[in-house]
Amino acid sequence: MPLNHEAAERKAQELLREWLDGSLKAVKHPRSGNGPDLIVDMAAGAKLLVEVKATVASHTVAGAIQQVQLYAERVRGRVVPVVAVPFMTDFGKSLCAAAGVSWFDLSGNADIRAPGIRIYVEGKTNKFKRRGRPSTVFAPRSSRIVRVLLMSPTTPIAQRDLAEVAEVDDGFTSRVVAKLVEDNFIERAGDGRLLVRDPGLLLDAWREAYAFEKHTIAKGHITARSGNEALHHVSDALRASKVQHATTGLSAAWLLTKFAGFRLATFFLSKEPGEKLVNRIGFRTDDRGANIWLVVPNDDAVFVGAKDAEGIRCVHPLQAYIDLKAQPERATEAAAELRKRHLTWKS
Secondary structure (H helix, E strand, C coil), X not given: CXXXXXXXXXXXXXXXXXXXXXXXXXXXXXXXXXXXXXXXXXXXXXXXEEEECCCCCHHHHHHHHHHHHHHHHHCCCCEEEEEEECCCCHHHHHHHHHHCCEEEECCCCEEEEECCEEEEECCCCXXXXXXXXXXXXXXXXXXXXXXXXXXXXXXXXXXXXXXXXXXXXXXXXXXXXXXXXXCCCEEECCCCCEEECCHHHXXXXXXXXXXXXXXXXXXXXXXXXXXXXXXXXXXXHHHHCCCCEEEEHXXXXXXXXXXXXXXXXXXXECCCCCHHHHHHHCCEECCCCCCEEEEECCXXXXXXXXXXXXXXXXXXXHHHHHHHHHCCCCHHHHHHHHHHHHCCCCC
């Protein structure tokens, strides 16, 4: 069930009192509006400054971290900044760890480090899942707009131009843009054009929400001595058959960085391969021993920005990066290298 802010604060206090017990002196609830939601005085003399949020979105966690760090700079003595959300995602945990900020969620998980105190709880399930289909700017059609923004994130763009490039109508674009502005992912310049506030955060949020398994995926095997040989063989077959395609994931990361070798080659295809094409490729369905994934995307926008690399059609680095989330082998390392080389923006 969803929470409002008042209910979230009550639940946060309840959990802190349960966990801290004898180590707790007092829980204060400042009403100034210019400070943390909760100040917890500890028996050892430290203070927990707690920023409570009623939603769990990545940008919300990032904003809460910035807020509580700012509060900590204003308070004298030993202070511990803490973020509380209904349920902390893995990405949210990584943001907190990078910032040196403690956290807990209202579902009962926690990672709080304070003088004389260590609270670590994991494995509790999300008690605040929304029912029905969630509204998100990262759904396949909506993410067309996110994709266009991230392809040139430091260049302001007019909303009408954004709609045209993303190939969606003006009304739909207006609704998605309004949500992106509300969520602090983008802002309007003085002339009304749109600009991404933090490209890295927007990319992280898109990757977190992205579900590769929503595409139609055929996993199989072809005879090849290496991933590179398999990549070229399938690419040649797809070109000869005049099927719109582009490689992604590990094989795309290799073409774009030459960083990590690969066994699995993945291709987006604009349509399901027929029997003739399957035979030409020599593709045999085999989940466990798969070295080829043939994927029909849930939106053709995956082909936007695709270019040839070494004679092979390759998706844009943005697409390769988010697709690596679902890949095996050295996908994590490949994603980090791809991001370092192709997805680091300077304003």
